[in-house]
Amino acid sequence: MKISVLTPSFNSGKYIKKSIESVLEQSYTNWEHIVVDGQSSDETIDVLKRYSHLKWISEPDNGQSDAMNKAFKMCTGDIIVYLNADDYFYPNAFQIMVNSFYANPDADIVVGNLNIDNCGDLEPSNNATISWKDLSIIKGRFPLNPVSYIYKKEVQIKVGNFPIYEHYTMDYWFLLRAFYFFKPIKIEDYLGCFVFDGQNKTSVITDGFSIQKPIALRFAFYHTPLRFPFVFFKLLIHNRNSSRFSKFVKKVINRISI
Numbered sequence: 001m002k003i004s005v006l007t008p009s010f011n012s013g014k015y016i017k018k019s020i021e022s023v024l025e026q027s028y029t030n031w032e033h034i035v036v037d038g039q040s041s042d043e044t045i046d047v048l049k050r051y052s053h054l055k056w057i058s059e060p061d062n063g064q065s066d067a068m069n070k071a072f073k074m075c076t077g078d079i080i081v082y083l084n085a086d087d088y089f090y091p092n093a094f095q096i097m098v099n100s101f102y103a104n105p106d107a108d109i110v111v112g113n114l115n116i117d118n119c120g121d122l123e124p125s126n127n128a129t130i131s132w133k134d135l136s137i138i139k140g141r142f143p144l145n146p147v148s149y150i151y152k153k154e155v156q157i158k159v160g161n162f163p164i165y166e167h168y169t170m171d172y173w174f175l176l177r178a179f180y181f182f183k184p185i186k187i188e189d190y191l192g193c194f195v196f197d198g199q200n201k202t203s204v205i206t207d208g209f210s211i212q213k214p215i216a217l218r219f220a221f222y223h224t225p226l227r228f229p230f231v232f233f234k235l236l237i238h239n240r241n242s243s244r245f246s247k248f249v250k251k252v253i254n255r256i257s258i
Contacts, residue, residue: 001098003031003150004077008067012085013043015195020051022088022192028095034074035085036067044085065162065170072156080153082146089147089192096189097150108155108182112191114148119197130186132179135172136216136224137234138209142175147192149175155182166215169208173215180223209240 005023009016016035023033037044037058048056055074061067068082079101083089093112100110113126128148129140143149159177162170178184213235220231235241 001030001079001101002077003028003094003097004075004080004153005031005033005083006068006071006075006080007033007035007083007085008038008064008071009035009040009044009085010038010064010067011040011042011044012037013040013047015086016044017047019083019085019088020047020054022090023083024051024053025091026089026094027092028098031094032075032077034071036061036071036074038063038067062164063167065164065166068170069161069164072161075153078153079150080156081150083192084146086195086197087145087147087193088195090190093189093191096187096191100185100187101152104185106183107185109149109151109178109184110187111143111149111184112187112189114143114145114191115193116144117193117195117197122193124190125194126188126190128186130179130184132176135176135179136220136227136231138212138216138238138240139234142172145192145194146171147194149184151178151182158182169211169215172212176215176219177223180219209238213241 007019020033023031033054035048035054035056037048037056038061039058045058048054061070072080096112097110101107111128111130113124116123116125125141125144127141128143129135134140135142155178158181159174163173166173216231216235220228
């Protein structure tokens with residue numbers, strides 16, 4: 001079972017060496033590592049040139065989703081895992097992933113746990129949901145970073161390319177569809193670390209609900225239309241929805257329930 005490790009990169013010279021080394025340190029050795037760089041202007045290219053095992057390109061692109069799609073087209077593995085250039089795996093992660101597929105042959109996606117390195121402080125993330133129904137109403141914590149999940153190649157073939165216009169929520173967009181069309185399983189092993197330093201892209205998101213909500217509504221409309229009114233209502237009264245209309249509806253509901 002060959003693993004394709006796919007890394008989108010742009011001006012990641014500060015971190016990418018550690019990401020690459022975390023793949024080289026794996027106890028499981030049947031893998032390939034592909035890096036698609038967006039023509040970085042820092043030391044990223046110099047770092048990539050040091051590793052002869054890498055398959056990599058550096059050219060202008062339309063953001064992270066575009067780079068991820070390019071990397072997928074280049075891969076030859078049976079199972080896919082994305083590794084952002086500022087994150088890293090733990091040494092036995094690949095062996096755990098492969099063992100999980102062999103132990104659960106009907107599983108299409110394996111979701112594990114991860115640690116979040118929040119400016120040097122480690123915080124465990126072990127309560128990710130694998131329910132598409134929960135994801136569709138933005139309930140529970142979805143897997144926060146692709147370092148914690150891996151899936152069979154046919155999953156991405158079925159779901160399709162990551163939408164280039166979803167610059168901040170391509171992972172939520174993908175997981176919602178992947179969990180709906182395929183079978184995920186949850187394991188309790190910690191697979192890697194999501195580095196959150198206050199400067200990377202995730203750090204600038206101030207209202208994740210507002211950018212996830214349109215994705216949830218479009219998914220319900222196209223894939224589960226009979227469920228759309230339920231999803232619309234649940235998102236309307238969601239505790240993270242701060243719109244005036246939402247506040248009005250919540251107030252009415254509270255008065256009725258008194």
